[in-house]
Amino acid sequence: MRDKLPHMPSSTASTTRKRAARRPDWITDFADNGKARYLQIVDLIERAVADGKLNAGDRLPPQRKLADMIGVDLTTVTRGFAEAHRRNLIESRGPLGTFIAPPRATFMQQIDLSMNIPPPPADIDLAVLLRRGLSQVLVRSDIDLLMTYQLGGGSDTDRQAGAAWLKPVLGRVDPSRVVVTPGAHSALAALILTLTKQDAPVFTEQLIYPGLPLIARQLGRVLVPLASDRHGMLPDALDAACARTDGGLIYLNPTIRNPTAQTMPERRRKEILAVAARHNLPVVEDDPYWLFADDAPAPLAGLAPQQVYYLSTLSKCISPGLRAAFLVLPDAAKQEAFLKALRSLSLMSPPLTTALVPQWILDGTAAEVLTGILKESRDRLHAANQILSGAGMSASGGAIHVWQSLPAHWAAQSLATAASTEGLVVAPASAFCQSGDVPNAIRISLGGCTRRTELTSALRKLAALVARKPSADDRLLI
Numbered sequence: 001m002r003d004k005l006p007h008m009p010s011s012t013a014s015t016t017r018k019r020a021a022r023r024p025d026w027i028t029d030f031a032d033n034g035k036a037r038y039l040q041i042v043d044l045i046e047r048a049v050a051d052g053k054l055n056a057g058d059r060l061p062p063q064r065k066l067a068d069m070i071g072v073d074l075t076t077v078t079r080g081f082a083e084a085h086r087r088n089l090i091e092s093r094g095p096l097g098t099f100i101a102p103p104r105a106t107f108m109q110q111i112d113l114s115m116n117i118p119p120p121p122a123d124i125d126l127a128v129l130l131r132r133g134l135s136q137v138l139v140r141s142d143i144d145l146l147m148t149y150q151l152g153g154g155s156d157t158d159r160q161a162g163a164a165w166l167k168p169v170l171g172r173v174d175p176s177r178v179v180v181t182p183g184a185h186s187a188l189a190a191l192i193l194t195l196t197k198q199d200a201p202v203f204t205e206q207l208i209y210p211g212l213p214l215i216a217r218q219l220g221r222v223l224v225p226l227a228s229d230r231h232g233m234l235p236d237a238l239d240a241a242c243a244r245t246d247g248g249l250i251y252l253n254p255t256i257r258n259p260t261a262q263t264m265p266e267r268r269r270k271e272i273l274a275v276a277a278r279h280n281l282p283v284v285e286d287d288p289y290w291l292f293a294d295d296a297p298a299p300l301a302g303l304a305p306q307q308v309y310y311l312s313t314l315s316k317c318i319s320p321g322l323r324a325a326f327l328v329l330p331d332a333a334k335q336e337a338f339l340k341a342l343r344s345l346s347l348m349s350p351p352l353t354t355a356l357v358p359q360w361i362l363d364g365t366a367a368e369v370l371t372g373i374l375k376e377s378r379d380r381l382h383a384a385n386q387i388l389s390g391a392g393m394s395a396s397g398g399a400i401h402v403w404q405s406l407p408a409h410w411a412a413q414s415l416a417t418a419a420s421t422e423g424l425v426v427a428p429a430s431a432f433c434q435s436g437d438v439p440n441a442i443r444i445s446l447g448g449c450t451r452r453t454e455l456t457s458a459l460r461k462l463a464a465l466v467a468r469k470p471s472a473d474d475r476l477l478i
Helices: 010-022 037-050 063-070 074-086 126-140 156-170 184-195 211-219 235-244 266-278 332-345 351-363 365-388 412-421 452-467
Strands: 090-092 098-100 178-181 201-205 222-226 249-252 283-286 308-313 325-328 401-405 441-445
Touching (some): 156 178, 156 351, 184 211, 211 222, 365 452
Antiparallel strands (some): 178 325
16 A cells, blocks of 8 residues: 555645745745755855846845745844855845945955856755764774775775776676775876876877876876867877887766766767777777766777776865775776785875775765765856856756867956956966867866855856957056
8 A cells, every 4th residue: 555645734734835825936944954044045045146136126025024934033034144244145234124245345366267166955964964074984984994004905895985986977887896995096097097107108199188298297297188079089099000000098978078078979989999999999988977968878988898997076065074986996906906006106096085985875875965066067058058158168968167268359268367367267278288289269267266156157257358359458457
C-alpha cells in the first residue's frame, strides 16, 4: 500500500496558500539545508537583485508584513535585514521604509574575473558542512595518524571514494587504479616526469592551461603546440608531428576546454586516440569541467582506458581549498613510478583535507555541494549571456568561464589594461597561447565573485567597456 502523506490541518494549508498568494515573486520557500533562515532571507534579497527582480530604490515590505508572508517570527526578519544592511544590499529611510541600496563606490577595489574557481553555492552553508564533516573525521579517525606523515596515493578508503566520485563520468573504476594527489598541478608535473625523458615533446593544442608551460620549463620538456580547429587538435597535425619525433606524450583538456570553453566531439576524440595508439604515445586527459557540461561525450579514458591517464580535480567543481585530485592510471602496475615522481614534487597530501574528501563523498555532502555549484554556475552563465549579449562569446553547459572575442577596436592586452583601471581583472588570450597568431579574445571567469550581484555589476561594467572604443586615457601610461 502506498504511504499516505502526513495530514495537514485545513486551517494550516489555507494559511500557507494565502501567504504564497501575497508573496512578491522574488520570495521562494526556505531550503532545508541547515542554513539559518535569517541568512536565507539575505540570500533571497541578493538573488533577486542579481536576477533583476529587485532594483536599486525598490521598497521592501515592512518587516512584520514580510515575516507574515514567509511564515517566520519578526526577530528572524530583523536579523536578516541587519545582515543585508551589513552587506550594503539595503538601506533604511526612516519612516519611509527599507529600500534596495544603490551600488556603493568601491574606490577601485579589484574584482577578479581571471581566476577559474567554482562559485559558492547560493543555498548551502559551507561553514555548517565543514564543521559537520570535520567533526565526523575526528570521531572516526586516529588523531595521531592525521598529525603525521602519510603514504602517497591515498588509503583504500580514499581510493574507493575516488572511484565512487568518478563513476558518473567513467563508469565503474577499479579503486586500485585510482591515486589521490594534492591537486592537478603537481599531478601533471609528476606525470610528465614519469612518462617522458629530458627534452621530450609534450604535444598540446595552441591554447592551453597556463600552468602547463611553467611545468614543462621547470622539468626541461618541450611543449609542441599543434594546429587546431574549433573541435580541438587536428589528428593530421598530430600524426605528422609524431612521425618527426621519438617519444613524448599528448596533453588534452577536451571538455569545456580552458580557455575557449569548447568541447571536443566524440569523433575527433577517437581520431586522436587512433593516432596516439599508432605511435604508442600516452595521453594525459586533464578533465576538470566534465561535470559542468551538457551531454558531454565520453572522456578519452572512457574510450581507451588502457591508453589514457585521466586526471580530475576537485578544485574546479567543489573547492580549491581541498587540495585534492584523482588520477586514474591505465594500469595499477604503473602506480609506483608515478608516486615516486610525485613525492619528489610534493611529499604528501594534507592529511586533514585528504580525510575530509572521502567523508564528504561517501556521506553525500560532496554531491550536495556539487549540485549547488552546478545550479549557481548555470545561473551565472545565464546572466553572462544576457549581459554580454552572446556576441562573440563562447560558453558551454554550466561552465565557470567564458571566452569573449573582442571587436576590432580593442586588442586583448589593451582591453585587459583598460579593465584594470576600472577595477576589473580579466585574462587576455596571450596568457594561454603558446605560438602562432594570438586570438583577439579574453577569458572571463564567473566563479571568483562571492556574490552574484558583484559579478553582474562587474560584467555590466566590462560589457560597456568592450562596446566603446579606446580613448586617449586608455592608452595613458604613468
